[in-house]
Amino acid sequence: MDLKVFAVCxxxxxxxxLKYVDLKVEKGEFFTLLGPSGCGKTTLLRVIAGLEMADxxxxxxxxxxxxxxxxxxxxxxxxxxxxxxxxxxxxxxxISFGLISRRIPKAEAIAKAKEMLDLVQLxxxxxxxxxxxxxxxxxxVALARAxxxxxxxxxxxxxxxxxxxxxxxxxxxxxxxxxxxLEKTFIMVTHDQQEALTVSxxxxxxxxxxxxxxxxxxSVYDRPKSKFVADFxxxxxxxxxxxxxxxxxxxxxxxxxxxxxxxxxxxxxxVRPENMSVTTDTAACTFKGRxxxxxxxxxxxELFLDNGLQVETESVQPFAxxxxxxxxxxxxxxxxxND
Amino acid sequence: xxxxxxxxxxxxxxxxxxxxxxxxxxxAMFSFNANKFGLTWGGFTLDWYIKMFQxxxxxxxxxxxxxxxxxxxxxxxxxxxxxxxxxxxxxxxKKTMGKLDMLLHMPVVTPDIIFAVALVIAFSVIRHFTGLFxxxxxxxxxxxxxxxxxxxxxxxxxxxxxxxxxxxxxxxDLYADHKRVLFKILxxxxxxxxxxxxxxxxxxxLDDFVISFFTAGPKSTTLPLFIYSALKRGVTPEIHALSxxxxxxxxxxxxxxxxxxxxxxxxxx
Numbered sequence: 001m002d003l004k005v006f007a008v009c010x011x012x013x014x015x016x017x018l019k020y021v022d023l024k025v026e027k028g029e030f031f032t033l034l035g036p037s038g039c040g041k042t043t044l045l046r047v048i049a050g051l052e053m054a055d056x057x058x059x060x061x062x063x064x065x066x067x068x069x070x071x072x073x074x075x076x077x078x079x080x081x082x083x084x085x086x087x088x089x090x091x092x093x094x095i096s097f098g099l100i101s102r103r104i105p106k107a108e109a110i111a112k113a114k115e116m117l118d119l120v121q122l123x124x125x126x127x128x129x130x131x132x133x134x135x136x137x138x139x140x141v142a143l144a145r146a147x148x149x150x151x152x153x154x155x156x157x158x159x160x161x162x163x164x165x166x167x168x169x170x171x172x173x174x175x176x177x178x179x180x181x182l183e184k185t186f187i188m189v190t191h192d193q194q195e196a197l198t199v200s201x202x203x204x205x206x207x208x209x210x211x212x213x214x215x216x217x218x219s220v221y222d223r224p225k226s227k228f229v230a231d232f233x234x235x236x237x238x239x240x241x242x243x244x245x246x247x248x249x250x251x252x253x254x255x256x257x258x259x260x261x262x263x264x265x266x267x268x269x270x271v272r273p274e275n276m277s278v279t280t281d282t283a284a285c286t287f288k289g290r291x292x293x294x295x296x297x298x299x300x301x302e303l304f305l306d307n308g309l310q311v312e313t314e315s316v317q318p319f320a321x322x323x324x325x326x327x328x329x330x331x332x333x334x335x336x337x338n339d
Numbered sequence: 340x341x342x343x344x345x346x347x348x349x350x351x352x353x354x355x356x357x358x359x360x361x362x363x364x365x366x367a368m369f370s371f372n373a374n375k376f377g378l379t380w381g382g383f384t385l386d387w388y389i390k391m392f393q394x395x396x397x398x399x400x401x402x403x404x405x406x407x408x409x410x411x412x413x414x415x416x417x418x419x420x421x422x423x424x425x426x427x428x429x430x431x432x433k434k435t436m437g438k439l440d441m442l443l444h445m446p447v448v449t450p451d452i453i454f455a456v457a458l459v460i461a462f463s464v465i466r467h468f469t470g471l472f473x474x475x476x477x478x479x480x481x482x483x484x485x486x487x488x489x490x491x492x493x494x495x496x497x498x499x500x501x502x503x504x505x506x507x508x509x510x511x512d513l514y515a516d517h518k519r520v521l522f523k524i525l526x527x528x529x530x531x532x533x534x535x536x537x538x539x540x541x542x543x544x545l546d547d548f549v550i551s552f553f554t555a556g557p558k559s560t561t562l563p564l565f566i567y568s569a570l571k572r573g574v575t576p577e578i579h580a581l582s583x584x585x586x587x588x589x590x591x592x593x594x595x596x597x598x599x600x601x602x603x604x605x606x607x608x
Contacts, residue, residue, distance in 0.1 A: 149513065
């Protein structure tokens with residue numbers, strides 16, 4: 001079902017955790033709330049789950065207002081950051097817990113739990129206790145426990161924060177595949193932009209209780225609107241610029257042609273290092289700089305120039321310190337920031 | 340240099356343990372001594388134990404002690420657990436929480452004698468207006484429960500903090516109602532803490548002298564009270580035997596409690 005959040009506010013004493021947040025998540029969509037710690041993303045997830053009640057505003061699921069419904073009456077399930085498995089119950093008992101809460105006959109609940117174990121590839125682990133399993137396995141149990149209830153909406157609170165980097169990538173792919181197979185609505189909270197990009201259809205970047213930018217993952221990644229979003233998504237290069245004409249800006253590195261409309265007379269532009277390239281063609285040269293530091297990253301190199309800009313190049317031949325390079329910036333990769 | 344130092348430390352701790360346990364060992368030894376009055380060894384005997392078990396007064400006192408300990412432990416465990424859950428789960432403001440915390444610790448740190456006197460005064464006031472709480476077993480049970488509650492609540496709350504809010508929230512998220520959360524999640528997870536708290540309360544009640552002394556009636560003498568009054572007439576080997584049995588019982592209880600506490604930590608990581 002689709003989820004709508006209207007003007008939700010939540011305060012903890014003096015702290016405003018959520019300030020009039022609006023959100024719309026379509027049915028069958030994988031949506032991610034991305035932001036630094038303390039931005040309110042987990043609070044928003046808890047409000048949707050019913051573990052916290054909004055101070056003001058409305059939460060609607062499939063056209064029904066669920067703002068004041070307690071967690072145990074919402075067709076919503078959560079994968080907790082700590083997994084929150086019941087340590088005294090076996091894996092099967094954990095997974096069937098929600099079904100038995102809803103008075104589904106035990107045999108049926110166990111059968112469903114076994115089916116879920118297959119889905120997360122943990123066949124044969126049903127009789128174990130959570131503390132006899134590895135972190136990755138526990139995470140799968142938490143996922144199976146939530147999915148067993150066939151929720152209209154699945155919430156995931158930093159589900160991969162306890163996994164090591166290699167396992168994380170694998171789980172991201174699996175999570176995406178499961179979501180696409182079940183065609184359920186998933187909402188995930190994370191502070192990892194890579195994770196958000198990998199798994200989601202759309203995402204919202206949050207900052208101190210507000211949604212800073214929301215949209216298709218590609219559009220948010222390619223066209224951040226504010227300094228905060230650009231910085232959080234690591235665009236690295238922030239350059240002061242002045243408008244010269246409709247498609248020309250003047251910066252301390254020279255006059256550049258840009259593709260986007262220029263919304264101000266003077267402001268900040270940003271360019272990702274991976275969108276720039278080192279060139280030998282004088283005609284394509286946007287600006288020149290000297291190499292201060294070069295980092296070898298295997299399939300590419302990162303160059304820190306003495307003018308403060310950061311460039312990535314696919315060229316693997318080493319650069320000497322102080323070597324002059326010509327850098328090309330495609331017009332369409334220059335992003336105008338609105339603040 | 341370091342070696343010498345550590346030998347010193349070992350010797351000191353051995354010394355301290357000897358100091359701690361010699362009196363207890365003496366009592367245990369004298370309980371098997373056939374020589375009734377002397378401090379010399381007169382041969383091994385179990386007579387004092389047999390005599391003790393034939394003494395009506397001692398048996399009555401033992402029954403009183405056990406009855407008091409069991410009843411007060413059951414009441415204080417139920418109340419203390421409820422108190423702990425209420426304190427930990429209700430979203431108190433920080434300030435209120437601090438005050439409640441202090442209130443909970445008060446009975447633990449208040450000297451027994453003051454607590455006992457306070458109880459006597461409270462009982463006499465209530466008695467004056469209602470005629471209830473004639474000193475005796477009921478007043479002793481109430482007295483013991485009042486100081487046991489805090490201990491139970493503190494132990495159970497420690498366990499609650501270890502469990503955290505997550506599993507409970509997960510249970511609500513999985514459509515469980517309050518009853519199911521309490522009986523299927525909270526109480527099973529709290530069990531080691533509740534058992535440890537009950538064990539502690541039981542030991543405290545068993546050993547208590549001061550509160551019992553002030554709140555006891557003529558017919559509700561407990562073992563500690565009996566020993567105290569018997570001592571006035573001189574120490575007999577029967578009392579040694581009795582003390583030894585109480586001591587062993589206490590040690591067993593402490594060991595059982597430790598087992599529960601150890602399990603406590605192991606299970607939750």
